[in-house]
Amino acid sequence: GGGETSVRVERMFGLMDRFLKSDPSSLQKDILDHVEYTVARSRFSFDDFEAYQALAHSVRDRLIERWHDTQIHFKKKDPKRIYFLSLEFLMGRSLSNSVINLGIRDQYADALKELGFEFEVLAEQEGDAALGNGGLARLSACQMDSLATMDYPAWGYGLRYQYGLFRQVILDGYQHEQPDYWLNFGNPWEIERVHVTYPVKFYGTVEDENFNGGKRKVWLPGEMVEAVAYDNPIPGHGTRNTITLRLWAAKPSDQIDMESFNTGDYINAVVNRQRAETISSVLYPDDRSYQGKELRLKQQYFFVSASLQDIIRRFKDSHSNFDDFPEKVALQLNDTHPSLAIAEVMRVLVDEEHLDWNRAWGIVCKIFSFTTHTVLPEGLEKVPVDLLESLLPRHLQIIYDINFDYIEELKKKIGLDYDRLSRMSIVEDGAVKSIRMANLAIVCSHTVNGVSRVHSELLKTRVFKDFYELWPHKFDYKTNGVTQRRWIVVSNPSLSALISKWLGTEAWIRDVDLLAGLQEQAANVDLHEEWRMVRKVNKMRLAEYIEAMSGIKVSVNAMFDVQIKRIHEYKRQLLNILGIIHRYDCIKNMEKSDRTKVVPRVCIIGGKAAPGYEIAKKIIKLCNAVAEKINNDPDVGDLLKLVFIPDYNVSVAELVIPGADLSQHISTAGHEASGTGNMKFLMNGCLLLATEDGSTVEIIEEIGEDNMFLFGAKMHEVPALRVKGPTLKVPLQFASVVRMVRDGYFGFQDYFESLCDKVEGGNDFYLLGYDFQSYLEAQAAADKAFVDQEKWTRMSILSTAGSGRFSSDRTIEEYAEKTWGIEPCKCPF
Ligand code: Z15
Secondary structure, eight states: HHHHHHHHHHHHHHSSSSOOOSSSHHHHHHHHHHHISSSSOOBBBHHHHHHHHHHHHHHEEEEHHHHHHHHHHHHHHOEEEEEEOOOOOEOOOOHHHHHHHTHHHHHHHHHHHHTTTOOHHHHTEEEEEEEEEEEHHHHHHHHHHHHHHHOOOEEEEEOOOOOOEEEEEEEEEEEEEEEEEETTOOOOOOEEEEEEEEEEEEEEEEEEETTTEEEEEEOOSEEEEOOOEEEEEEESSSOEOOOEEEEEEEOOOOOOOOHHHSSHHHHHHHHHHGGGGGGGOOOOOTTTOOOHHHHHHHHHHHHHHHHHHHHHHHHHHHOOOOOOOHHHEEEEEEESSSTTHHHHHHHIIISSSSSOHHHHHHHHHHHHEEEEOEEEEEEEEEHHHHHHHHOOOOHHHHHHHHHHHHHHHHHHOSSSSSHHHHHHHHEEEESOOEEHHHHHHHHOOEEEEEHHHHHHHHHIIITTTHHHOGGGGEEEEOOOOHHHHIIIIIIOOOHHHHHHHHHHHSSSOOOGGGGGGGGGGTTHHHHHHHHHHHHHHHHHHHHHHHHHHHHHOOOOSSEEEEEEEEGGGGGGGHHHHHHHHHHHHHHHSSGGGGGGGGEEEEEEEOOOOOOOOHHHHHHHHHHHHHHHHTTTTTGGGGGGEEEESSSSHHHHHHHHHHOEEHHHHHHHTOOOSSSSSSHHHTTTTTTEEESSSTHHHHHHHHHOGGGSSEEEGGGGGGHHHHHHGGGOOOOOHHHHHHHHHTTTTSSHHHHHHHHTTTSSTOOOOOOOOHHHHHHHHHHHHHHHHHHHHHHHHHHHHHHHOOOGGGHHHHHHHHHIIIIOOOOOOOOOO
């Protein structure tokens, strides 16, 4: 009875520490216990990796404690929740980030020191969780950090790929891809929830069934797999709140296909069953090129279906009326990748919960918000109807029905303008009939967000013009941001300490606007000295990494000039390389006596090319070929070095960004939806050399154009320049550097020919030739500023001071208030 229970509960409480203690000897004991009982090594003999594992498990225990309390608190308060649906999360490493957010980094460092270990050395043992491609995926990770820190009742949902983004290996200057089997050594940052599983169905047919005197649709699926939850606790900073990133893995279904087992071919039946796991096995590495692959669609639905079953189950735990659903649930679509969720909610409400269509539609229209990350119409995802019909026959019907009702409404509003109707239709009647996922997402979401102000303007005036004219109230934007916890505190601890010292507080870590306080000190000579010292130490760290990795010795007195991001034609790494060739050529042609006037540079380029993106791969090869020539030319010495950093990822970024003097964000104006790398460099006091594109436009407004190096055609000029195409005047210097490549100056003449063709003879779509002159001028201005170290340092301080607006804390607060309608729900300490 009750008495027995309370005795038992009391006993259990008596056995439990309310909070795990974080004094040095408690931490030491925990770590050593994990060495012995979790890692199963002797506490007298374990290596750095095993020490890392034990350390990670002791941090994990502390995360779990807070995570449990947070989940119980959310359940008790039952606030409106935000569910962030994304196919990609680029979390990187977790150890440093966790102990910093938990506020126990120094305690751990001290505890380890006594045991003979260095915290930083163990932190280096961790591999990256790279379940995403680039900006979009890292943005999701930054936003999770802000959601936790700001106490929002939020869940992230995604896929637990067994192979993350491929590892890039450079052989003879060419990119090769290797699988990233990141789970090889176990993952202490996740909690496997063997009992949180849902069946996910595919294929089959849809039949009519008699129901209450009418008919209804039933989907008879042909295949079933099981989704298993893996929870990744995400700790907030300076709060007990620890939220959940729930990633799904595919497992064979328990409902065994008796038929195949009865045929007697036991071995083949088992092997077939195991194939279910392929659904979550590998991340698609092609950033924004959609090929209508069945496996990709399967991944999308698998993740959407499992997530929605979980979300609806949680809702039903404490509610019985679906009309309350929009008051309790906000669903955020990170790009169109999860937009099958719209059809899935309709299917569940109508087919399984038996709501009538209009009532279900009313609910759907209130719960979805959609963020788009692209500018290019050709970047929009389309799903061939044939593919959808075979994999998800019921969903195709639902999308057709949504489209039918919507087009009827549209005709009433805009009349029989067939061109416009067909542009706005969810279904595209082209050579390959397909579903336009962006149109589906716009029609069914209450808000469509862009990721920067100019991006939003382009959406309204070009990409989604028709929709904007119909529903102006739906369109808004939330300029992207990045988390200062990871991008200053974790990655640049010495700058972090310096900022806290000069501001007299650490409060900027949660309230980043306080960074503006540095403005007053921008001319202070004492600050200048300390600032330069910190930057120099970071450059030394980077120089050591470069030498260890490539054997190239670089001088820390040189300007470190960095471009790190995915390789894309529109991002114009080729412009950077051609600029470097020009610089090299100038040095070669100079009188020896003039060389003393050259500002020494270390040019650093890093990034992955999608495995099937030929031109991007040629750009990598060209970079390496040019580097080979320059770095071995005794005429040049320390005046110019070019380094291609292989396998660029989140943890490489954490090392490179703090050591950069200058960073390049040089996309053709009108092409980068936002860009987030620029914000990370800005926070770290690195100056920007940039075009007026994406979020850079807003950075200019914060720090002023005098504090950066701007160049290039403006956004509104680009379309007309393209029309002029072949008749555009291209500077001589441009023709001559391209000629050097064509003539085989860097070898591989045939291989580079198609690359040169891309920017010459009227084919220069991204306007490299047109922008070359002003690019060189901006570079010259950067050289000039660098010589004046006092000026440079002031600009650097003002960059950090002006970076407050670009925190994801600000972005998330705007989403919470304006788009999701949610409020903080703080777990008591
Ligand atoms: C991606 O990383 C981005 C856009 C996409 O359409 C895809 Cl598929 C991947 C990037 C944008 O290129 C970048 O400008 C933006 O800052 C980032 O998403 C986050 O919004």
